Amino acid sequence: xxxxxxxxxxxxVSKRFGALDVLSDVSFRVAKGETVCVLGPSGxxxxxxxxxxxxxxxxxxxxxxxxxxxxxxxGGGLVMTDRELSRIxxxxxxxxxxxxxxxxxxxxxxxxxxxxQVQKRPRADVREEGLALLAKVGLSDKRDAFPAKLSxxxxxxxxxxxxxxxxxxxxxxxxPTSALDPELVGEVLVVMRDLAREGMTMVVVxxxxxxxxxxxxxxxxxxxxxxxxxxxxxxxxxxxxSERARQFIQRYAGDVASGRLAVTxx
Amino acid sequence: MIRDFGVxxxxxxxxxxxxxxxxxxSVLSAAAALLIxxxxxxxxxxxxxxxxxxxRGFVDxxxxxxxxxxxxxxxxxxxxLGIRLDNWTSGLAALxxxxxxxxxxxxxxxxxxxxxxxxxxxxxxxxSSVGLFRRIVLPPLLLAAGPVLGNQMIQIxxxxxxxxxxxxxxxxxxxxxxxxxxxxxxxAFITAVFxxxxxxxxxxxxxxxxxxxxxxxR
Amino acid sequence: xxxxxxxxxxxxxxxxxxxxxxGILIGLPIGLxxxxxxxxxxxxxxRVVAVYVSILRATPLVTLLxxxxxxxxxxxxxxxxxxxxxxxxxxxxxxxxxxxWRAALMNFPxxxxxxxxxxxxTATLRFRRIVLPQIVYVSLPGLVNEMSLLIKVTPVLAVVGVVDITRAAVRIGxxxxxxxPPFLIAVALYAPIVFALVSVQRWxxxxxxxxxxxx
Numbered sequence: 001x002x003x004x005x006x007x008x009x010x011x012x013v014s015k016r017f018g019a020l021d022v023l024s025d026v027s028f029r030v031a032k033g034e035t036v037c038v039l040g041p042s043g044x045x046x047x048x049x050x051x052x053x054x055x056x057x058x059x060x061x062x063x064x065x066x067x068x069x070x071x072x073x074x075g076g077g078l079v080m081t082d083r084e085l086s087r088i089x090x091x092x093x094x095x096x097x098x099x100x101x102x103x104x105x106x107x108x109x110x111x112x113x114x115x116x117q118v119q120k121r122p123r124a125d126v127r128e129e130g131l132a133l134l135a136k137v138g139l140s141d142k143r144d145a146f147p148a149k150l151s152x153x154x155x156x157x158x159x160x161x162x163x164x165x166x167x168x169x170x171x172x173x174x175x176p177t178s179a180l181d182p183e184l185v186g187e188v189l190v191v192m193r194d195l196a197r198e199g200m201t202m203v204v205v206x207x208x209x210x211x212x213x214x215x216x217x218x219x220x221x222x223x224x225x226x227x228x229x230x231x232x233x234x235x236x237x238x239x240x241x242s243e244r245a246r247q248f249i250q251r252y253a254g255d256v257a258s259g260r261l262a263v264t265x266x
Numbered sequence: 267m268i269r270d271f272g273v274x275x276x277x278x279x280x281x282x283x284x285x286x287x288x289x290x291x292s293v294l295s296a297a298a299a300l301l302i303x304x305x306x307x308x309x310x311x312x313x314x315x316x317x318x319x320x321x322r323g324f325v326d327x328x329x330x331x332x333x334x335x336x337x338x339x340x341x342x343x344x345x346x347l348g349i350r351l352d353n354w355t356s357g358l359a360a361l362x363x364x365x366x367x368x369x370x371x372x373x374x375x376x377x378x379x380x381x382x383x384x385x386x387x388x389x390x391x392x393x394s395s396v397g398l399f400r401r402i403v404l405p406p407l408l409l410a411a412g413p414v415l416g417n418q419m420i421q422i423x424x425x426x427x428x429x430x431x432x433x434x435x436x437x438x439x440x441x442x443x444x445x446x447x448x449x450x451x452x453x454a455f456i457t458a459v460f461x462x463x464x465x466x467x468x469x470x471x472x473x474x475x476x477x478x479x480x481x482x483x484r
Numbered sequence: 485x486x487x488x489x490x491x492x493x494x495x496x497x498x499x500x501x502x503x504x505x506x507g508i509l510i511g512l513p514i515g516l517x518x519x520x521x522x523x524x525x526x527x528x529x530x531r532v533v534a535v536y537v538s539i540l541r542a543t544p545l546v547t548l549l550x551x552x553x554x555x556x557x558x559x560x561x562x563x564x565x566x567x568x569x570x571x572x573x574x575x576x577x578x579x580x581x582x583x584x585w586r587a588a589l590m591n592f593p594x595x596x597x598x599x600x601x602x603x604x605x606t607a608t609l610r611f612r613r614i615v616l617p618q619i620v621y622v623s624l625p626g627l628v629n630e631m632s633l634l635i636k637v638t639p640v641l642a643v644v645g646v647v648d649i650t651r652a653a654v655r656i657g658x659x660x661x662x663x664x665p666p667f668l669i670a671v672a673l674y675a676p677i678v679f680a681l682v683s684v685q686r687w688x689x690x691x692x693x694x695x696x697x698x699x
Contacts, residue, residue: 462543
């Protein structure tokens, strides 16, 4: 039974690759406007969890609901076809670690491609919205540039704008700053923090503790495929319940204290 | 249909001698072409520009000429130079000269991709000329060029089939004879196709094992 | 060799170029279809395609042509020299093109494809708008190379009586008992066409190398 007030409802999701249990019985819910940060050591299954939400990976067990309707399985209990999955995916936006921009299209074309081709919205409207989004992420002057000419931080901001162009109910971020040079991380985190403040429903897998502390409404701590702890960021960082969380925070405490907090105020 | 294959089987002597001719022709010309390629490649990269240009002209020329036409030219052309060749020899000559150009190009590319330091180290350790070439230069070169040389080998096997037009008794010619004598075209040519396929699979297995040797040393 | 003889060879050139173009134009999309079938791993069909490509790449064109020309009538399908020639060319070049397309598909960056999935593009859209434009670019050198190889094997069509450059040259040589001059004229016709294609291929490769270096 899904909780209809929640945008995202993940219930008992498990996934294994070969002999390895990457995810074991993961459950959590995300309400509208929440920003949930998924933290954990490498190999804890964070990315896999995110990719299960929009069925880029197929969960071996468990159920996932978007606004009350199940993803991946039809009402009749059959696995969804690619077509049916595609329809649901238009409601979920995703930002990739390595940006995944389409190199043969300009920045603006990258933004317009899916709204025009998939959602069949009128080109002129989409273009207007696309330009507004580019302004929002601070890249208006790059609208006719090809992705190859952009820096990493610029590419990721385009990636975020591209996901927003679909007007999704939920935004997924898969380690959005992990592939960026340190000095470029800030510009992306600023955009993400503003989105969170504006009430976008977001699930963010990240190593940026500063961002989690600043912008998250809730922190989910994953270790070896299980949800070990979930709490508000203040509570998690100052008084973690579990030993694993304590170790994890201690390892990253240096980053928080030394100011590698890359979130800058605009 | 089964009866047709029975007919083909009854002519297995002819088929096998055709296969043998194809194999021998391919192996001999590949070896000879490779040898000539080894001689041409240094000239390709020689300091004297005119020498390099001559080789470049030869290689580009062979790349632009269809092999079948070249085989005709060798077969009909050599007599006018006073050299009488039977179809076997002229077929072998055509195959060898044509593919020597391709081998030279392949070796040049493989050589250009080779790191210089190990060879300098060889010289520093006292290797020189033949020894240097045989023990230091050649092995990595052949390991790297293995797959491409294998491909060229397959090309040679297929080009050998063209020589049926100068009545050389290779595999396609044998299949042709069988089909014209017994009216079993499907069975005869399908058998030939599968024999060619088998030959190429053998070459690919050989290339695969060279590649494994190379991978272990990368 | 008279002027009429040269004209005959030139007419053969028209046949050569026409048949080559037909072979190339039909072979390109069929090669792509075969590559997509393998890339999408359609059950059973993908394996059949793999075997087909393996056999076709190992089969000399002359053997394939003779097989089609003599065997098809034998099982009830009437086929003339030109049709057999086109069929043989297409079957052959489609197999080689398949491998070129397939290399591009195999190397296609996975995250771009997933990005297309994540915005809800269906498989057709993903392929048409995201994959295809890029694999055409990547496959271009290999495909042009295959075109030049195709031209170089067209002389084999003479074997079943198609009057292309080679057959015209052979006929004139037989009539005049002087085979060499017509063959040399034939070379003079083939070589520029092949050379043009090889030059185009080198130019494409150079342009792509420069584009990559600048990025």
